[in-house]
Amino acid sequence: MEMEMRSISDRDIGTDITPPLTPFSFSLHNTHLHTHCSSCFSLITPIIPTTNHSHSTFYCSPHCSTSHSPIHLSSAERHLPSSINSSLLRTALRLLLLHHTTSLFPRINHLLTNRLLLTCQNDDVNETIRLGAHAMATAIANHRGGGSGGFSEPYDNAVLEKSTDALCAVLTNAVEVHDNEGCAVGIAVFEPAFSWINHSCSPNACYRFSFSSSSLLSQESKFLIAPFTRNSQQPQIDCGVSGSSSEFAQGVLLLRFIFVNGKFQYEPQFVVFQECLQLRPITSSLIMGWRICGPRLIVRSIKRIKKGEEVTVAYTDLLQPKALRQSELWSKYRFLCCCKRCTSLPFTYVDHALQEISVLYGDSSGLRTNYKFFRDMADRRLTDSIEDAISEYLSVGDSLSCCEKLEKILTEGLDEQLEENEEKSHYKFILHPLHHLSLNSYTTLASAYKVRACDLSSGDFEIDSNQSESKAFDLSRTSTAYFLLLASGVHHLFNSESSLIASVANFWVGAGESLLTLTKSSGWSSKFVNFDLVLSNIASDTKFECSKCSLMDRFRDSILNGKIKSEDFENVSNEFIHCVSDITHKVWNFLVYGCHFLKSCKDPISFSWLMSIKNSVDVGANDIKTDMCYTHEPENSIGVSDELAYTDHTVAHILQLGRHCLTYGGLLAFVCYGPNSHLVSHVQNILARENNFLFSL
Numbered sequence: 001m002e003m004e005m006r007s008i009s010d011r012d013i014g015t016d017i018t019p020p021l022t023p024f025s026f027s028l029h030n031t032h033l034h035t036h037c038s039s040c041f042s043l044i045t046p047i048i049p050t051t052n053h054s055h056s057t058f059y060c061s062p063h064c065s066t067s068h069s070p071i072h073l074s075s076a077e078r079h080l081p082s083s084i085n086s087s088l089l090r091t092a093l094r095l096l097l098l099h100h101t102t103s104l105f106p107r108i109n110h111l112l113t114n115r116l117l118l119t120c121q122n123d124d125v126n127e128t129i130r131l132g133a134h135a136m137a138t139a140i141a142n143h144r145g146g147g148s149g150g151f152s153e154p155y156d157n158a159v160l161e162k163s164t165d166a167l168c169a170v171l172t173n174a175v176e177v178h179d180n181e182g183c184a185v186g187i188a189v190f191e192p193a194f195s196w197i198n199h200s201c202s203p204n205a206c207y208r209f210s211f212s213s214s215s216l217l218s219q220e221s222k223f224l225i226a227p228f229t230r231n232s233q234q235p236q237i238d239c240g241v242s243g244s245s246s247e248f249a250q251g252v253l254l255l256r257f258i259f260v261n262g263k264f265q266y267e268p269q270f271v272v273f274q275e276c277l278q279l280r281p282i283t284s285s286l287i288m289g290w291r292i293c294g295p296r297l298i299v300r301s302i303k304r305i306k307k308g309e310e311v312t313v314a315y316t317d318l319l320q321p322k323a324l325r326q327s328e329l330w331s332k333y334r335f336l337c338c339c340k341r342c343t344s345l346p347f348t349y350v351d352h353a354l355q356e357i358s359v360l361y362g363d364s365s366g367l368r369t370n371y372k373f374f375r376d377m378a379d380r381r382l383t384d385s386i387e388d389a390i391s392e393y394l395s396v397g398d399s400l401s402c403c404e405k406l407e408k409i410l411t412e413g414l415d416e417q418l419e420e421n422e423e424k425s426h427y428k429f430i431l432h433p434l435h436h437l438s439l440n441s442y443t444t445l446a447s448a449y450k451v452r453a454c455d456l457s458s459g460d461f462e463i464d465s466n467q468s469e470s471k472a473f474d475l476s477r478t479s480t481a482y483f484l485l486l487a488s489g490v491h492h493l494f495n496s497e498s499s500l501i502a503s504v505a506n507f508w509v510g511a512g513e514s515l516l517t518l519t520k521s522s523g524w525s526s527k528f529v530n531f532d533l534v535l536s537n538i539a540s541d542t543k544f545e546c547s548k549c550s551l552m553d554r555f556r557d558s559i560l561n562g563k564i565k566s567e568d569f570e571n572v573s574n575e576f577i578h579c580v581s582d583i584t585h586k587v588w589n590f591l592v593y594g595c596h597f598l599k600s601c602k603d604p605i606s607f608s609w610l611m612s613i614k615n616s617v618d619v620g621a622n623d624i625k626t627d628m629c630y631t632h633e634p635e636n637s638i639g640v641s642d643e644l645a646y647t648d649h650t651v652a653h654i655l656q657l658g659r660h661c662l663t664y665g666g667l668l669a670f671v672c673y674g675p676n677s678h679l680v681s682h683v684q685n686i687l688a689r690e691n692n693f694l695f696s697l
Contacts, residue, residue, distance in 0.1 A: 042211045075096070434492065
């Protein structure tokens, strides 16, 4: 039976469509077991450890310890061998504590296990399930027999079968839980109100997490979605469970939710474990633990959703081309996406750009016939080169080498001698500036240049302090340019695919922060003598409100009212691009000075320079090649000066640009995550500090 969730009414963008949802099961990743609360996933200060555990859990408060410890003690996870003890197995064992099936609806807590597809191939996923289920069954047997884990108690096939089902249910339904900084700290399996929401590569909703240990089910927000089965063509009104108590031996609470009068209502219902598991008796503290433990999840609309329309979220990175998305979805979940974006022929503009490679030079007549073969070959080699450079940077930390390698690939592409009709021809393959590898490179380059600037500013190098400060300023300037290029590039794609809103929100916030940080750099005084005049110009040129757009007012109003209309959002987005384009023209030459690749990006806001056609291969309409052609011209041929384009008003313009980028990123974050989200609060705090800075001048 194919399940989905549909909207019960018309919804505008930026609307919570579920209350905070509780997880059925959850666990921190091993790397965060000693830094985060095992109950609510908050960063722990102070640490309150449990005692007498081979795998200790830590809590942020006695409240979390009291509520979660019974789950930890009763799930048999302490008997897992350390070599295989993982968040995946812990979550699966905890899910077995809340386990119920019926012959009519063979799912664990109404969750799809997808077992047949996950185990149908002899691959790594199948091996993970086989080994994991064996370890779980052994742990349950040891737990049942009171063993210390030093030897293996025998288990029967029923335990192994249930362990396999639970593990498959976690693999199919679990989501990565990210903290406020975007770091994946653990996994959680949520109730069907979320788990039944299907994937789309052009989703109309996203979700956020809440980590407050004191938060119970919110009474302010209601369920605005309802279950739907495609074969019945009717909403599922009663989503509870039922079962015969004769099948079970011991009791535990199952959260039953029933759709009544336009909202879900929760009812505590006692069901029981199958006798074969024979786990320890369940206490009232364990029952209450499921009601108050774990990170909460809230689903929110990012597009207009009509009544009866299916609600979808993304299971994968939407800034990947179609082939990579499909590969990841099949590898993890064993399905191929058939959403509108994936089935579009020809490819959507966004998917064209994310995979596009331009072919320059050589005799194009032979290559036209074999374009797809050679493009795929070039894509593999470019992917290997860029991923090797990024991996080396992350593991070794050589930021200089990383910058040189990535910029060489972005500027020069891949030179190849290809054999065609028994003759060798020379070709150059250039990544599209919005290719997914290019976007990954911009992200890494922005970070690497920032690290290089910080290293120089720390004074660890034996060079003149003024020279060091000047060099660090130049590196910061280049880092800022890459942040801006990344944000504007993804925004260009966002104009065609609005589901990219979460990514572009983070990138605009990052660009805004980088621009504002640059205005405070002490390097200005090493570059330009009259820094007092610079500060004076900031005070006189920079206004708290922009006279050309309503962005600042709209951001404040959205936070105050907790909503924004689609029409208002579209209008303010257009105003923002107009303002940012105007300001960027005044500072872009200054920001990109000294970087050959960035100089080739003439207009990072409109991207009109993508259409410059020169010596590119013209291929047939049935090929993957598009008309988006581009070259990297010599430095002086696109109107970028050889001199550092600084004026007395440059700092003020950068400050204005930074405030616009940051505020717009905050508005996008409001749409995705709500007015009280961490990212929105972060933007508000930075803007408040900037206002105080301007007042002090």
